[in-house]
Amino acid sequence: MAGHPNYLWLNGELTKWEDATVHVTELGWSSVAAVFEGIRGYWNGESEELFVFRLTEHMDRFMRSMRLQRMHSRWTRDELIAACLQVARDNDCHEDTYIRPLAYFGSASRGAFLATNSDCDIMITSNPAPSHLMTGVKQTASVSSYRRIGEDVMPPRVKNISNYRNSQLGSTEARLNGYDTAIFLNTAGHVTEGPGACLFMVRDNVVITPDLTSGILESITRDAFLTLCREQLGLEAIERVVDRTELYIADEVFFAGTMAEVSPVTMIDHYDIGTGELGTVTGQLEILFNDVVRGISPLYSAWRTPVGVRALATASGDD
Ligand code: PMP
Secondary structure (H helix, E strand, O other), X not given: OOOOOOEEEEOOEEEEHHHOOOOHXXXXXXXXXXEEOOEEEEEEOXXXXXXXXOHHHHHHHHHHHHHHOOEEOOOOHHXXXXXXXXXXXXXXXXXXXXXXXXXXXXXXXXXXXXXXXXXXXXXXXXXXXXXXXXXXXXXXXXXXXXXXXXXXXXXXXXXXXXXXXHHHHHHHHHHHOOOOEEEOEOXXXXXXXXXXXXXXXXXXXXXXXXXXXXXXXXXXHXXXXXXHHHHOOOXXXXXXXXXXXXXXXXXXXXXXXOOOEEEEEEEEOXXXXXXXXXXXXXXXXXXXXXXXXXXXXXXXXXXXXXXXXXXXXXXXXXO
């Protein structure tokens, strides 16, 4: 692969990367309404297979994002699932991969502020995205001075590109202030999530995460972690309103998300979290998650869709 994948999927056609162009006037307004998905495929070197994590759930959320945006998809959920797999297969993805479907109103001339069930354009790209699971990554965070967007302004429960301006403001502020990332409160002052990930804390062996009406994305990793904590780690895992100062006195805090995977937070606003090192529950969850997403463990096979990548020998051969 010379700097970019060979193909992407554009409006029903597998298209050569170089040929997938849009007119420059579509930049800008077409992205105001755009919605997207972020999906990971995990490589298993043993079985030489790429497993896409919870693909159906991601595409269900993609359809919900389009619905809320009053976008009409010319393709069914299952056709889009097949398209994601085709992109990964035809790009010979033999490594951890990020798959990103994007739906947008392709013609800005249709009116920037009107979205009324018109057909949207959809493209699907794949890119290498090395996992940081089991690499010892940890983060520092600060509570942002920016509040999280809310249901009364822009619904955070779906993945609209515009939502990420709020993420960007908080994230940049945190970085400029010397932290790795931000934690947003909602307008009621309760904890929501990070710029691109959900938040968990552990207090007295109970795993706690803000509930879905706190103003957070309906995260697929969050749902998986609640299941893994309850079913595999035997822990109580609850969804409830979380206060800011609970974070400072928590035993463990970690982010959860497709890109964030399991990301331990070891300091918030200059409070060490727990011992200031990787916590026990976070560490256990990281190992478990790695085993499940890569298919090292047979557990939760319904969460893994095998791409059916060709063997490298064939891919680089003369077929
Ligand atoms: N919150 C936000 C704002 C996000 O962008 C993400 C990443 N998609 C998440 C939470 C985590 O969601 P998921 O587990 O579905 O990736």
